[in-house]
Amino acid sequence: MLIFEHSSEGRRGAPQAPAEKAPLTAIPEKLLREGSAALPEVSELQAVRHYTRLSQKNFSIDTQFYPLGSCTMKYNPRACNSLAMLPGFLNAHPLTPDAQNQGFLACMHDLQSMLCEATGMAAFSLAPMAGAQGEFAGVAMIEAYHRSRGDDARKEILVPDAAHGTNPATAVMCGFTVKEIATLDNGDVDIDALKQAVGPHTAGLMLTNPSTLGVFERNIEAIAKVIHEAGGLLYYDGANLNAILGKIRPGDMGFDVIHSNLHKTFSTPHGGGGPGSGAVGVAERLRPFLPLPVVTEEDDSYRYLTAKDCPQSIGRLSAFMGNPGVLLRAYIYMRLLGREGMVRVAEFATLNANYMMAEAKRRGFTLAINDRRASHEFIITLKNEARDYHVSAMDFAKRLLDLGYHAPTTYFPLLVPECLLIEPTESEAKEALDGFMDALEQIKHEAETNPELLHAAPQTLPVKRLDEVRAAKQLDLAFKKQ
Amino acid sequence: MLIFEHSSEGRRGAPQAPAEKAPLTAIPEKLLREGSAALPEVSELQAVRHYTRLSQKNFSIDTQFYPLGSCTMKYNPRACNSLAMLPGFLNAHPLTPDAQNQGFLACMHDLQSMLCEATGMAAFSLAPMAGAQGEFAGVAMIEAYHRSRGDDARKEILVPDAAHGTNPATAVMCGFTVKEIATLDNGDVDIDALKQAVGPHTAGLMLTNPSTLGVFERNIEAIAKVIHEAGGLLYYDGANLNAILGKIRPGDMGFDVIHSNLHKTFSTPHGGGGPGSGAVGVAERLRPFLPLPVVTEEDDSYRYLTAKDCPQSIGRLSAFMGNPGVLLRAYIYMRLLGREGMVRVAEFATLNANYMMAEAKRRGFTLAINDRRASHEFIITLKNEARDYHVSAMDFAKRLLDLGYHAPTTYFPLLVPECLLIEPTESEAKEALDGFMDALEQIKHEAETNPELLHAAPQTLPVKRLDEVRAAKQLDLAFKKQ
Amino acid sequence: MPFIPHTENEITQMLETIGVDSIDDLFDEIPAHLRAGVLQAVPHSMNEMEVSRLMKQRADQNSSAICFLGAGAYEHHIPSAVWEITTRGEYYSAYTPYQAEASQGTLQLTYEYQSMMTALTAMDVSNASMYDGASSLAEAILMAVRANRKSRSRKILIPTSVNPSYRKAAHTIVNGQQVELIDVPYDSASGTVTLEQIKQQTEAHGGDITAMVLQQPNFFGCLEEVDAITDWAHDNNILVIAVINPLVMSVLNPPGKWGREDNAGADIACGDGQPLGAPMSAGGPYYGLLCCKQSLVRQIPGRIVGRTIDLDGKEGFVLTLQAREQHIRRSKATSNICTNQGLVVTASTIYMAIQGAQGLENTAAACHANNNSLVEKLIAIDGVKKAFSAPQFHETVLQLEQQPAAEVLKALMEKGILGGYNLSQDYPELGEAILVCTTEMRTEEEIDQYADAMRDVLSSGATVASLAESA
Amino acid sequence: MPFIPHTENEITQMLETIGVDSIDDLFDEIPAHLRAGVLQAVPHSMNEMEVSRLMKQRADQNSSAICFLGAGAYEHHIPSAVWEITTRGEYYSAYTPYQAEASQGTLQLTYEYQSMMTALTAMDVSNASMYDGASSLAEAILMAVRANRKSRSRKILIPTSVNPSYRKAAHTIVNGQQVELIDVPYDSASGTVTLEQIKQQTEAHGGDITAMVLQQPNFFGCLEEVDAITDWAHDNNILVIAVINPLVMSVLNPPGKWGREDNAGADIACGDGQPLGAPMSAGGPYYGLLCCKQSLVRQIPGRIVGRTIDLDGKEGFVLTLQAREQHIRRSKATSNICTNQGLVVTASTIYMAIQGAQGLENTAAACHANNNSLVEKLIAIDGVKKAFSAPQFHETVLQLEQQPAAEVLKALMEKGILGGYNLSQDYPELGEAILVCTTEMRTEEEIDQYADAMRDVLSSGATVASLAESA
Ligand SMILES: Cc1ncc(COP(=O)(O)O)c(C=O)c1O
Numbered sequence A, B: 001m002l003i004f005e006h007s008s009e010g011r012r013g014a015p016q017a018p019a020e021k022a023p024l025t026a027i028p029e030k031l032l033r034e035g036s037a038a039l040p041e042v043s044e045l046q047a048v049r050h051y052t053r054l055s056q057k058n059f060s061i062d063t064q065f066y067p068l069g070s071c072t073m074k075y076n077p078r079a080c081n082s083l084a085m086l087p088g089f090l091n092a093h094p095l096t097p098d099a100q101n102q103g104f105l106a107c108m109h110d111l112q113s114m115l116c117e118a119t120g121m122a123a124f125s126l127a128p129m130a131g132a133q134g135e136f137a138g139v140a141m142i143e144a145y146h147r148s149r150g151d152d153a154r155k156e157i158l159v160p161d162a163a164h165g166t167n168p169a170t171a172v173m174c175g176f177t178v179k180e181i182a183t184l185d186n187g188d189v190d191i192d193a194l195k196q197a198v199g200p201h202t203a204g205l206m207l208t209n210p211s212t213l214g215v216f217e218r219n220i221e222a223i224a225k226v227i228h229e230a231g232g233l234l235y236y237d238g239a240n241l242n243a244i245l246g247k248i249r250p251g252d253m254g255f256d257v258i259h260s261n262l263h264k265t266f267s268t269p270h271g272g273g274g275p276g277s278g279a280v281g282v283a284e285r286l287r288p289f290l291p292l293p294v295v296t297e298e299d300d301s302y303r304y305l306t307a308k309d310c311p312q313s314i315g316r317l318s319a320f321m322g323n324p325g326v327l328l329r330a331y332i333y334m335r336l337l338g339r340e341g342m343v344r345v346a347e348f349a350t351l352n353a354n355y356m357m358a359e360a361k362r363r364g365f366t367l368a369i370n371d372r373r374a375s376h377e378f379i380i381t382l383k384n385e386a387r388d389y390h391v392s393a394m395d396f397a398k399r400l401l402d403l404g405y406h407a408p409t410t411y412f413p414l415l416v417p418e419c420l421l422i423e424p425t426e427s428e429a430k431e432a433l434d435g436f437m438d439a440l441e442q443i444k445h446e447a448e449t450n451p452e453l454l455h456a457a458p459q460t461l462p463v464k465r466l467d468e469v470r471a472a473k474q475l476d477l478a479f480k481k482q
Numbered sequence C, D: 001m002p003f004i005p006h007t008e009n010e011i012t013q014m015l016e017t018i019g020v021d022s023i024d025d026l027f028d029e030i031p032a033h034l035r036a037g038v039l040q041a042v043p044h045s046m047n048e049m050e051v052s053r054l055m056k057q058r059a060d061q062n063s064s065a066i067c068f069l070g071a072g073a074y075e076h077h078i079p080s081a082v083w084e085i086t087t088r089g090e091y092y093s094a095y096t097p098y099q100a101e102a103s104q105g106t107l108q109l110t111y112e113y114q115s116m117m118t119a120l121t122a123m124d125v126s127n128a129s130m131y132d133g134a135s136s137l138a139e140a141i142l143m144a145v146r147a148n149r150k151s152r153s154r155k156i157l158i159p160t161s162v163n164p165s166y167r168k169a170a171h172t173i174v175n176g177q178q179v180e181l182i183d184v185p186y187d188s189a190s191g192t193v194t195l196e197q198i199k200q201q202t203e204a205h206g207g208d209i210t211a212m213v214l215q216q217p218n219f220f221g222c223l224e225e226v227d228a229i230t231d232w233a234h235d236n237n238i239l240v241i242a243v244i245n246p247l248v249m250s251v252l253n254p255p256g257k258w259g260r261e262d263n264a265g266a267d268i269a270c271g272d273g274q275p276l277g278a279p280m281s282a283g284g285p286y287y288g289l290l291c292c293k294q295s296l297v298r299q300i301p302g303r304i305v306g307r308t309i310d311l312d313g314k315e316g317f318v319l320t321l322q323a324r325e326q327h328i329r330r331s332k333a334t335s336n337i338c339t340n341q342g343l344v345v346t347a348s349t350i351y352m353a354i355q356g357a358q359g360l361e362n363t364a365a366a367c368h369a370n371n372n373s374l375v376e377k378l379i380a381i382d383g384v385k386k387a388f389s390a391p392q393f394h395e396t397v398l399q400l401e402q403q404p405a406a407e408v409l410k411a412l413m414e415k416g417i418l419g420g421y422n423l424s425q426d427y428p429e430l431g432e433a434i435l436v437c438t439t440e441m442r443t444e445e446e447i448d449q450y451a452d453a454m455r456d457v458l459s460s461g462a463t464v465a466s467l468a469e470s471a
């Protein structure tokens, strides 16, 4: 039932707002609204009950194992939430003069420094509000860099075919054309293809390392050399930073610019679709182009850098300072981890993934890539099951829901057929991993003996399999009162 | 699965406690513990996931209509929670000097005053930590009052047979014997029986008005006269205050001492079994006996009264000040209501109950009491259904759970066979009342046509009907590792 | 170990299963000479108690001045229920609802959000959010460029009465796509943009304009003549992009109704959702709202939730029209946006449900009344005057005739008052001018306190003293 | 209308169904002359924003001094997860779990609580909570009187080293039932009670003692000789009631293990659960823990949860042994207790799960170490000395030789330090004495700050100045 269906005309929730409507003096009639907006009219209890019950219809980290590959669904410590919501932070107006905003700015400054250290970059801007906006900022900086040198012909961005969709979409948004580079069967980039592709038109290469195939790109140094020698820059999509945190730093691999999804590696909540943060870091030569605002320290106090300080900046990406509430959560998490905790993130994320991969193999699943270490994630391909039993990766996914596990990422990366991209994260106990593998094995058995069970899944959730085609064809995007 | 079953030996949750164990210097070995307590060893994520999932197995006001008679399950406004948990309140040590505790004491003082006004009593103590402890304080004051007058023969407390179990239990705890007074079919106390029962041994009468039968005691003045003329005092069990708030005040009915369940009338949460508050109010002549602490105002500042100020006090009931967090929530609620909101509580609680009672009648249910107004609650008796279809009130209750409604109170008051005591409260919308009545009607129909459905209920909850007999016989009260 | 549940035993078992001796062996594909050393610049781990102490100290360092500052972020009362429910683990720690059947909570809520936002704006379609108001404007512009097939110019008119931060962000974001943003100066008397000026810029730029932006209330708090301008734009094949404050739309004519009935309002509406339940929080997270006409639905970027049915015919909700998005369409997507601002939308939806239309209207009206009261008191002071004549909504530009705005604001701050936004940098032509804002949160007492402080500051030369002090 | 969802329409329909003209008609059974007028002393309604402002002002009025005060309530760090989960609506707004099938969350959690509390105390059985530590002691005494059938005296020994507030509450509560509470003086050198003194009081009261109370650590922070006393009590047919701090039991010998193996520890254990996850909160809500030996299970008051099975044989949880309780047994119940402190128990259970034994141990050990550090620094100051020789745990009695305790504490408070509990009222024989407490929350810096402040106060005659000022 929709909240609108609990509505009753004339119901009033007085305790939350001024009880009376003050007159709208001095506003001409024609600028005023005619009639009230058709919002639901419910009591606070009805709203609380409705949204509390709705919440229970979600899977979430707090309630289920959620091994969604590429998404790093690790535990979001509750302390990060409660401390980021201290009144001193919540009630700060974004345009508060710096002198009155020192507590917040100090956190932001320290966060920038810690991110520099953890990634090996020279400088960071916290402005981008998600990974994709971080990519935008990074690619825009690449563009600005070339332009600043009069190197105007560089109009192409390279991406591996395993890249996330935001990579090519971003490049186009920044005015580039995109060329895809093939990936070898072993998961590494096809260096020969890369060499063929580069040239004076190459602005840069966007790379995720470990890649979305769940393996570390072993030839990263050679790749960097190819790109740099061609005059391009190297962009690091930090979505998979969790796998290598404290083990190897993108800056040390030769990347010129990176973004870090703080909502993955640094455990800020995904919130059912954001907010996130795609903080961008750069090597020294790109520093002048960083998006604003950036926080600097001077004489023991902190201030925002302005366009005056940074005339070459690509500019601002938002009205204010990105997503401070997210940034605070990441900052708190990093302080809880400390330097010793950071490296453990990579170690145990990797341990968990490799353990599950070994178990998957042992239980007869086909791996997308053989004889490699898994990074923090790995891929099972169900192409054989699909062929033999007419069950799809999606069927597996839906059946997993029935067994109380969130499904892994399906059908990504696009180049692996019928794939499940599985990322357990470091915060899950062996108990959860074993439970999940048991479920997967059970489903494999069901696929062989009773595939109908999979096709009909899920059965135990609030709804059965939903008709997505109908949704897209018979568009119903907003409630209309009959 | 128990939290203990998620435990794994050697697991450590470092971020919440000091990482190292400091030496326990200067404590003799034999006073130290041998080995660690067998608490579960789980990660914060495991604990969060376990207790989040467990929570979803509860019915609650925030998720279901919960018309539990005598319990006043009204909406607990979220503002009361968040404001009572402001750090200034949470971090206050109970023995903070009064001068440094003025903000809190001001709230408590205002709360005392508002309770006096709402109930017509001369003075209030907020010390009792639940209704039953309020009763204890009240009856102890009755005892102290008689004793202070040398009136030592008064050793008997009268209670109507419809009284809540805490009433007789309390009287006995205070050293009294208990005599039950019969109730007439129309729900009023049998005055003749009362007259017969009173005498020089009568310490007082404990009365709930409206009674637990859901009707207002119309002869309250006559009853007060009988008791007072016999030299006894009149105790008001405030569990049903919600029905008359702002409409008629216990003090004006002639009561000498009352308790108010703030966790009912004043909407502090029930918390799955408390904490509550049973603030006690007294007429002037009982003021000296009030339990401590009490807050007083002097020269624009507030302080706790001490035993020195109140030598006749019955003393203290707790180590500190009752349940301040509960008291703050009640205070906030009362400020949100204001005088105009308070009387609406009684009006709409009564409207809802009478509407449901009319609907129950219309739908063919038998009422426990006919041709009376309902107070804020009313009783259906299922004795006919029990006789004709062999279904019990408990079966109805369990089947209601299946249909998404919390069951009303069953088998209380004891004198009505197969009863459901239904209290909707003022905060429920007509939509919820109608839905519940539809469910009840459906179950009645099922009882007639398919009683097995009722016997086998519930079917849709985390467990089916539980074996209470086994629980009491094969006691399993704590997890023991095998 | 912080957030690592593994016991020694389990680690041993797992390594055995994998067939390696140590965790470090798992990293043997990483070139050894590239391996990171100790992260020296990252402090040592603190426990939760220690971090709590640190964060409380930091939070307490922030000012608790009384806020009369708006300029795009507004201090409104947020009912406690809003964030208590929003931060429930099931909303807080879920991902984007890709697995629809296991995400009906977030999906239904988002559908309800879309329904509420379209109701409030009187637009046909709403997406599930953009990052913030500024980036939402940028995406609205790109969307208009894609949508207006009859225009080839990629030229967009933006009045300078539109929030300068929004204009800057829009520049950054549309920069790569050969879109030209053309400033239209506001009228210095009214504080709004006039049809005259719009026509002039249109002609000056060759007549083919793809879209124009119109903010209501505008950055100065002034109310634009939205009807006439919308009509003119539509008559000239120009799409209209409304930038709105959604709270204020509860009482003002919403974008879907701008202009003549047959023109059916603005084509795209964007803005920041912050006033609807998001705390100011030093700048975010807020969210960008983005709505459009039905005909533009396939051009809108971002997630959209649709209602559909399951195998049993039961109602349910899914992400839909995904063919517009980067994960399907990649380089041809309507935008690169992926993660958006879901949790803030969750809060906002609960906020709107609890407030209802009447709650929003009463709140908006209280803001208006409070601001009128403040402005009246301030302009009664010598040396303070209103800059503009147009009708205002809850923000007003004041010119200070005797002292520099920067110094006045600083002196007010010393008296515990966050007195407004200094306009002299973005609008030097206004002289020493500040933008003040009053929401429903401000009491009559606080308003008086501001007026008294301002009187003090202007009369006693307090600013000079304060400058001397801080020098 | 605050928290009233009814629309005018609905009211009309409902009145029609009932068959009356107005809501007021529903009150026509109430004698008209008794009807209440307007509740003048109750202020008018405020909206949530106004109440928020008021409560924030009130909360800010409370002191934020650094707390070295214990005496029964302790400032410990509480992991954020604890109350974020505890205040979830499903726990917060549920009733006592009478309908077991619809309350498995609360019931299983309570069973887990019972399991944890018995593990911590090494007792057999725990109930689901009493109101607080003091009332729990009172109920423990009444329980002992019911349980010790071999004793007829109803006489209970209570050392004066037991928390005075607990003793007072116990007096109030057992008063009506002819139970005699006999003080046993503590030993003035050690700060603990000796077997000598116990024997002496036993003889002085005729030898038949029903039970005796023993607090560990006692009110002075001193550790009692629990083994010897327990053995002697059991040898003399006296039940032993332990009063404990449950956090401290993570490192001290727990009551279930007191005395010789064959005597199997204390018979009843009670205490306050506050240190396990409840904020100090001006005094509550906390909860009383109450545990006993298996043989006494039918005498224990309060709710108990048992594990059982459902119709399908699946594990589940119910309230059990209800025949002890008032709603069944009425005047013959073990106690009148009904509503207890469920939500605080919820918090406490989550706290214990997150901390684990090791977390509790490290916390307790940190308290001990910090207090040792504080005491060392304070007794290095002229005029401050330790009162007692017995080993201490996280609280210590200090005697002030030169200035009145009240004045010293007041002067410390002016320096932002809540310096301890003034013992001179309850224990005049100690002279000017204070009880100081240090938890894991106190930093070395704060401890130094206290020592410096104390040095200042004692040396500079600051107290005199402050007294003059405040006069
Ligand atoms: C590899 C990769 N790159 C980029 C992104 C985009 O990040 P965001 O969703 O924060 O915009 C994702 C997110 O799923 C990703 O997995």
Ligand SMILES: Cc1ncc(COP(=O)(O)O)c(C=O)c1O
Pocket: B070, B071, B130, B131, B132, B133, B164, B166, B167, B208, B212, B237, B239, B240, B261, B276, B277, B278, D337, D338, D339
């Ligand atoms: C009529 C009546 N009296 C007394 C009580 C006891 O109150 P409490 O549970 O707060 O001790 C109740 C509670 O259910 C009640 O309904």
